[in-house]
Amino acid sequence: MSILTVTLNPALDRLIEIDDFNIGTIHRIFDSTKTKVSPGGKGINVSLYLEQLGIRSTALAILGGLTGRMLQVRLRRECNDSISTSFLYVEDETRENFTIVDKKKNTITSVNLPGPMVDARHFNLFMKKYKALLSNTTICEIGGTIPAGIPLDIYKDMVKMAKEAGAMTIVNAHGEPLKYAIESVPDIVKPDIRGSKKVLDRELKSMQDYVQSAKELISKGIKMVVYSFEMKNDIVATKDWIYLFKMKGEIESVNLMGTGDAYIAGLIYGIVSGKDYFESARYAMAAAVADELTEEKNIGGIEGMEKAMNLIEMERVSE
Amino acid sequence: MERDVTAVFADETVEEFIHACVRQFRSGLPVVDEEMRVIGIMTERDVIHEIVPSYMEMLHSTSFIPDTNITKNRLEEIKDKPISEYMRKDVNVLKTTDTLLSAATLVLKHGYRFLPVVDEEGHLAGIVTRSLILEALLS
Numbered sequence: 001m002s003i004l005t006v007t008l009n010p011a012l013d014r015l016i017e018i019d020d021f022n023i024g025t026i027h028r029i030f031d032s033t034k035t036k037v038s039p040g041g042k043g044i045n046v047s048l049y050l051e052q053l054g055i056r057s058t059a060l061a062i063l064g065g066l067t068g069r070m071l072q073v074r075l076r077r078e079c080n081d082s083i084s085t086s087f088l089y090v091e092d093e094t095r096e097n098f099t100i101v102d103k104k105k106n107t108i109t110s111v112n113l114p115g116p117m118v119d120a121r122h123f124n125l126f127m128k129k130y131k132a133l134l135s136n137t138t139i140c141e142i143g144g145t146i147p148a149g150i151p152l153d154i155y156k157d158m159v160k161m162a163k164e165a166g167a168m169t170i171v172n173a174h175g176e177p178l179k180y181a182i183e184s185v186p187d188i189v190k191p192d193i194r195g196s197k198k199v200l201d202r203e204l205k206s207m208q209d210y211v212q213s214a215k216e217l218i219s220k221g222i223k224m225v226v227y228s229f230e231m232k233n234d235i236v237a238t239k240d241w242i243y244l245f246k247m248k249g250e251i252e253s254v255n256l257m258g259t260g261d262a263y264i265a266g267l268i269y270g271i272v273s274g275k276d277y278f279e280s281a282r283y284a285m286a287a288a289v290a291d292e293l294t295e296e297k298n299i300g301g302i303e304g305m306e307k308a309m310n311l312i313e314m315e316r317v318s319e
Numbered sequence: 320m321e322r323d324v325t326a327v328f329a330d331e332t333v334e335e336f337i338h339a340c341v342r343q344f345r346s347g348l349p350v351v352d353e354e355m356r357v358i359g360i361m362t363e364r365d366v367i368h369e370i371v372p373s374y375m376e377m378l379h380s381t382s383f384i385p386d387t388n389i390t391k392n393r394l395e396e397i398k399d400k401p402i403s404e405y406m407r408k409d410v411n412v413l414k415t416t417d418t419l420l421s422a423a424t425l426v427l428k429h430g431y432r433f434l435p436v437v438d439e440e441g442h443l444a445g446i447v448t449r450s451l452i453l454e455a456l457l458s
Contacts, residue, residue: 058324069344076321084322084445089342125335128328128353135354136442 001272003050003057004137004167006130006158009115009147010041010061011097012071015296021102021109038297039075040097042143042172045258045297049265049287051082052301055272058084060133062126062147064116065093086133088126092116115147123150130158134165139268142181143172143192143261155181168271172264182220189217190226190264210235211242211318224277226267226284228260232292235317236281242318243278245285248311251293262291262299269305278314285312320415320436320445326351327361329403333394336361336402349435349443350406356441361406362432369405370394412437415444423452 017034018027029035039048047059063072071094072087095113102109118126134140140162142155155177162169163184171181174192179200182189197204202213207229214225214237227235233246266287270280286308290299299305326349327336339348340363347362370393397405411425413436426434426449433448 064342069342072343076323081322084324086324086326087343088325089339121335125328125331132328132351132353132355133324136440 001138002136003055003139003141003268003272004133005043005047005050005057005059005141005143007041007043007059007061007144008118008126008150008154009095009145010039010044010063010068010071011095011112011115012067013038013040013097013099015099015101017101017103019102019104021100021105021107036296037070037074039071039078040258042261042264043141044071044075045261046141046143046172046264046268047083048079048297049258049262049291049299050268051079052299053265053269053287053305054082054302055265055269056082056084058086058133058137060086060130061088062090062116062118062122063087063094064090067096068094068116086129088122088129090116090118090122115145118147118149120149127157131161131165134162134167137162137165137167139170139271140165140167141170141172141264141268142186143170143264145173146177152176153180156184159184159186170264170267172260182217182222185221187222188224188226188267189222190228190260192260193228194260207235207244207317211237214242215318224281226263226281234263234281234285236277237318238277241278241316243281244315244317245281245312246315247289248313251289251311258297259288259291262297263288265299266305269302282309282312282314320413320447321451322445324355324443324445326355326357326435326443327402328353329358329406330401332399332401333366333405334398337363337366337398346432349446350402351443355443357410357412357435357437357443359406359408360410360433360435361402365405365407366394366397369397410434413447414439419452419455422447423456426452 015036044059047057050057095115098111100109142158159169159181169186170188171186172190191199199213204210210227217225218237218239225237229235236243263284267280267284270283287299287305289311290304290308329350349357350359350361352358370390413422413434415438433446436445438444
C-alpha cells in the first residue's frame with residue numbers, strides 16, 4: 001500500500017522544558033537536553049509515527065525559508081529509509097511551534113506561529129504535485145491548519161480528488177476546513193476538537209452530544225468517526241457500532257503532544273495489516289497511549305504499541 | 320538514495336525552475352509527468368547553456384565578453400517559457416534495485432551531478448547525487 005500524508009502548514013516543533021515557568025521573566029536554559037527540535041505538523045507527524053511502525057509513506061508539504069530548510073534537512077537525515085518527501089517551496093518562512101513544559105507546575109504552554117503566505121501560483125503547483133502523487137496512493141491522510149492564501153474549502157477538493165484516484169481518505173482537522181472536508185465524505189474523520197468543541201454547529205459537551213454528532217457524520221456516508229473524549233478516551237463510531245475506547249486505569253501521562261497523530265498512524269497500521277475498523281481503532285488508541293507514556297514523539301515501535309493494547313478496554317455505548 | 324521526490328513538471332517555467340533550485344539548494348531537478356513518471360531532468364547547466372552565447376566557451380575570461388547584458392536579456396526572453404523546451408529528455412535513470420557500482424558508474428563517470436531513481440513502474444522514488452555516492456563509497 002502507498003500512503004500519502006499531506007501537510008499544508010508544517011512546523012518546526014520546539015519543545016522546551018522549564019521548571020517554574022513564569023510569564024514576564026527571563027528563563028535561561030543551560031541544559032541542552034531540555035530543548036528538542038523536531039519536524040512537525042499533522043501529516044509529517046503521522047509519517048514519523050508510521051516510520052516507527054515500519055510503514056513507508058510519502059510526506060507532501062509546503063515549506064518556506066530557512067525554517068523550512070531546517071525541517072527538510074532534519075526529516076531527510078533522520079528518516080531517509082522510510083519517508084519519501086515531496087516539497088513545494090515558497091518565499092515566506094515555515095512556522096515554528098513552541099511548547100513549554102513545566103513539570104513542576106504540571107503545565108503546558110504552547111505558542112504556534114503563523115505559517116507562510118501561499119500565492120495562487122504556488123497553490124496551483126502544490127495541487128498539481130498532490131494530483132500526481134495521488135496516482136500512486138492507496139491511503140491519503142490530510143490534516144492540520146491551512147496557511148494564508150489557500151482557500152478554506154481546499155480539503156473538500158482534496159478529499160474529492162483522492163477518492164477519484166481510488167484512495168482511502170483520512171481527515172484530521174478542525175473548524176471550517178473540517179466542515180468542507182466532510183462535504184466530500186472522507187472514509188475516516190477524526191475531528192480535532194482541542195480548540196473548539198463544536199462540529200457542524202453542534203456543541204459537544206456530554207457523551208450523548210458526541211454520540212449524536214458521530215451518528216450524524218456516519219449518516220453522511222463517512223465510514224468511521226473518531227472523537228477524542230475527556231482527554232484520554234475515544235468515542236469511535238461506524239455504521240454498525242459506537243464504542244468508548246478507554247483506559248483500564250490511571251496511567252502517568254508524560255506527554256500529550258502529537259498523540260492524535262500517533263492515533264492516525266496506529267489506525268493506518270491496523271488498516272494496512274488487514275484489520276477491521278474495530279481492531280484498527282484498538283491499534284490506534286494503543287499507539288496514542290504508547291506515545292503518551294514517552295516524552296518525545298515515540299511510540300516504541302510495534303512492540304510499544306502492542307504493549308499499550310493491554311492498557312485499554314472497550315465499552316459499547318450505542319448501536 | 321535520498322527519498323526526495325520533489326520534482327518539476329514540464330510545463331513549469333524556466334523562472335519557476337530557477338526559484339525551485341535556489342530554495343532547495345539544488346543544481347537541478349527531475350522532470351515528471353502527471354503520474355510522477357520521470358520524463359527528463361532539468362539542470363542549471365541547461366539554463367546557462369541556453370543564455371550564454373556559444374562563443375563564450377572559447378573565451379578564457381569574462382572580461383572579453385563584449386556585452387554581459389546579452390546573457391541577462393536572453394534569460395529575460397526564456398524565463399516564461401516551459402521547461403520542456405530546455406530539459407534533457409534522453410537522460411539515464413537509476414532503478415531502486417541498481418547497485419552502488421552502477422550508480423557510481425553513471426553519476427561519476429558521465430559527469431551527472433544527480434540522477435533520478437525510479438521504481439519498477441517508472442515512478443520517481445528519489446535521487447542520487449555525487450556526494451551521496453561518495454558518502455556511500457566511504458562507508
